[in-house]
Amino acid sequence: MxxxxxxxxxxxxxxxxxxxxxxxxxxxxxxxxxxxxxxxVLNRLAEQVRADAGAVAPVSVKVAGRAVLLIPHRSDAADEGVLPGDYRKILAIVREADGPVQVRAVGERLGLDASVRGKLEPLRAKMTKLADRGWLHKRGDGRFRARP
Structure with a gap:
């Protein structure tokens, strides 16, 4: 048992x-x-970067079926010519300013309707991406200035 x-x-x-x-x-x-x-995804990115190496145009890759534009880090790029046109315009506006600028001021210079907050959010995202990649400096108060 x-x-x-x-x-x-x-x-x-x-x-x-x-x-x-x-x-x-x-x-x-x-x-x-x-x-x-x-x-x-990493292999696709590597293939597209290799295929576009030496090209001045910004690198565009597909991630999850969506085209994503790669903004290079400032240290990796020879000059701002590797940036897409709208990013170069943003950078030029910030550089022309006497001091740190608000997103609203850049939006007005680009002809965006600055009275509608939603119109400025994509611009804010682009400026933040430029700051994350070392092209701009984002201050604690949310304003941006060009890096020397």
Whole structure:
């Protein structure tokens, strides 16, 4: 009789272990799937960057089926000529200013309707991207200035 109890208890232990291992295997497979997607995106980016190497035009890549424009870091670029036209215009406006400028002022110079906040948000995103890449400096008060 004790052998049957031992077998039943052992079977229960093994069933619980099998269930836990199956759960871990699902997590591992999900992680591997995510890595495979990331690897494909990285390979696509690398291929497009290699294909566009030496080109003055900005690099455009596809991520998740959407075209994404790559704005290079200032240290990686020879000059601002590698930036798309609208980014070059923004940079020129900020450089012409006497001091730090607000997004609203740049928007007005570009002919945007500065009275509608939503019209300025894409511009703010572009200016922030330029700051993140080292082309501009974003101050704590939200104004931007050109880097020397």
């Amino acid at each position: 004790q052998e049957r109890q031992w077998i039943t208890a052992r079977r229960s232990e093994l069933d619980a272990l099998a269930e836990e291992l199956a759960k871990q295997l699902q997590e591992v497979q999900a992680g591997r799937d995510e890595l495979a997607v990331a690897e494909r």
